[in-house]
Amino acid sequence: MKYIEPVKSIILLILILLSLTLTFTIWTYSPNYPETDTPVVDISIAEKKKMEEVVRPYRLLISQPDNLKGSNSLVDINSVINSMKNWEIGTVKLFSNNTNVQQVNELINQPYASTLFFQADVPIESYGSILKFVDPIFPNTSFNRLVIDWNSSDAEGTEGEKNSSQGLTLYFISTTQNKIYSADVSKEDINSFSEHMIKTANAMQVYTEIARGGKYSIFTTGNPEKIVQYSYLIEDIDINRFKDALFNIPSLVVRRSNPVGSGEQYTDDNALMTVDPMSMRLNYVLPSAEGQFLGKSSELLYNSLSFVNEHDGWTDDFRFSRMNKESNQVNFQLYFEGLPVFSHIMSTEIMQSWGSNRVYRYNRPYFTLNDQPFSSKDIELLSGREAYELLSLVPNQQVSMIEEMVQGYYLSRDADQPLFTLVPSWYYLVNGVWIRLSPEDLGGGTFGLE
Structure with a gap:
């Protein structure tokens, strides 16, 4: 009987040690799951900018x-x-x-x-x-x-x-x-x-x-100036890259034809992206983000820059061109060789509308200009003073309403070939809208000389 108590103590100690060993094993156990190849979605479209x-x-x-x-x-x-x-x-x-x-x-x-x-x-x-x-x-x-x-x-x-x-x-x-x-x-x-x-x-x-x-x-x-007119092969950006960048779970996005015309729609339960192949423009809308942005103008501009940087979306030289604090809208204009690019048929602006905490609407082109032009030639533009004086002779044109005049490019698209053409032109600003000074404005007179 004198050995019963020591034996009990030894058995108890062994049980305690076993309990500690099992607890430690459970805490540190890591099963060897079979490896799977999970694809990493690359949302880098072009580049970031400062x-x-x-x-x-x-x-x-x-x-x-x-x-x-x-x-x-x-x-x-x-x-x-x-x-x-x-x-x-x-x-x-x-x-x-x-x-x-x-x-x-x-x-x-x-x-x-x-x-x-x-x-x-x-x-x-x-x-x-x-x-x-x-x-x-x-x-x-x-x-x-x-x-x-x-x-x-x-x-x-x-x-x-x-x-x-x-x-x-x-x-x-x-x-x-x-x-x-x-x-x-x-x-x-x-x-x-x-x-x-x-x-x-x-x-x-x-x-x-x-x-x-x-x-x-x-x-x-003050003097006429020769500016190069360029033609470029159209280079569109794979729309799936924007889909992967803008939707939370790209694999759940459904693609279907646009019911109101040409183009396509991409949608999930939260957002909608429509694509217009004629203007090469995409329009992304997140209805749940609609609201009022309460920050300062500097914060709105910073957030707009950061949003495009998130998917490296600066595909060309885009510059800050407009802000409407009331509608929380920020625009970035396409530039080429130091001149703004405008068009009636192609998308040449990045536009963002902000809600309470993120972008509500994102509208932008999905094309980019190649590094090498397909063709080029010199166009001689009138001096700015000559263009202004000719414009003042146009009937019903109130030159007093003109706020600014700049040289720019008019972006046209060839109907038969996959070509962009950047045509040097004069533009004047009236009530916040840039208007092209074309030969028709001058009664068919010469606007630019080759």
């Missing part, structure tokens, strides 16, 4: 005492912006709360000033990711003209003008809000920048100001 690659000016204007030079070349524009990246820009302050046309025209025209023109009002806070501002707190405002006053010490100054000892000044102008904000730049930057501006201006086109009395001046080319 803010500075999408929020780009369409024109650079350099004013000197004896001339006015301009350019839409990305090389010239980037050279100015890249120089500005090294600056330390001071606090952005209100300069004029109710500016007038004359004040804006004078700022742009003053000697030793460079102006960057933007197609849409850019939130100043968004531009804070491109340039280096000392003060990270920005006013909740936007601009569409950025004037760089680099007035040199040897200029014939007038009262109120700056000289080189005072450094550079930036003027953020909004012609839609009639406001101007300004910021100073440290004085050590002015000499090298002045030399760079003079050198850049020497290689640029002669521009002219069309003053219009009580209206913002139009700055345009």
Whole structure:
């Protein structure tokens, strides 16, 4: 009997050890499941872009005492912006709360000033990711003209003008809000920048100001210019890549013919994507996301850029061109060789409408331009001044309503061959709409000469 208690203790210890061993085995057990080949969906369509690659000016204007030079070349524009990246820009302050046309025209025209023109009002806070501002707190405002006053010490100054000892000044102008904000730049930057501006201006086109009395001046080319007309083979992007990028579970998406016409529909229980092969446009709608975006304009622009970056959707040179905060809509215009591309038959814009937390509607082209053109030839366009003067002779045309004039490309599609043609043309802006100045507008006269 004296051995019963020790035996019981040994048995109990063994049971405890077995229990601990089984518990540890259960916790650490990992079954060997058979390997399966799960396909990884590649939603990379083209490339990602930074803010500075999408929020780009369409024109650079350099004013000197004896001339006015301009350019839409990305090389010239980037050279100015890249120089500005090294600056330390001071606090952005209100300069004029109710500016007038004359004040804006004078700022742009003053000697030793460079102006960057933007197609849409850019939130100043968004531009804070491109340039280096000392003060990270920005006013909740936007601009569409950025004037760089680099007035040199040897200029014939007038009262109120700056000289080189005072450094550079930036003027953020909004012609839609009639406001101007300004910021100073440290004085050590002015000499090298002045030399760079003079050198850049020497290689640029002669521009002219069309003053219009009580209206913002139009700055345009002073001489005729040869621009290349291109033809490209049509290259469409596999629509399945957009399907995989936009739908949560692509394998559940059903494809069927569009019941109201040509094209196709892609749908699941939540979203619908329609495809129009004539305009080569897709339209994606997520009804559950419809709502009001409550963020600032800078947040809306950032979210729109990020959304396209999520599927590497920048297929060509698209630039921020429009924002409607009331409808939460952001547009990006197709550009080619520094000129905007418009069309009545083809899709040339990326459009997003935002809901409360994500994109509600996404409308865009699904084609891209090849690297090598199929054919090309030179077209000589009239100068901007000549085009404006001819337009003023067109019956029933109120030139006073024209807000801007730019060179652009008209994108047409060959009915018999898979070809795009980019035709150099003049465009003018009226009530937010770009209108092509065609030979028919001029009564059949010559518009461009081969």
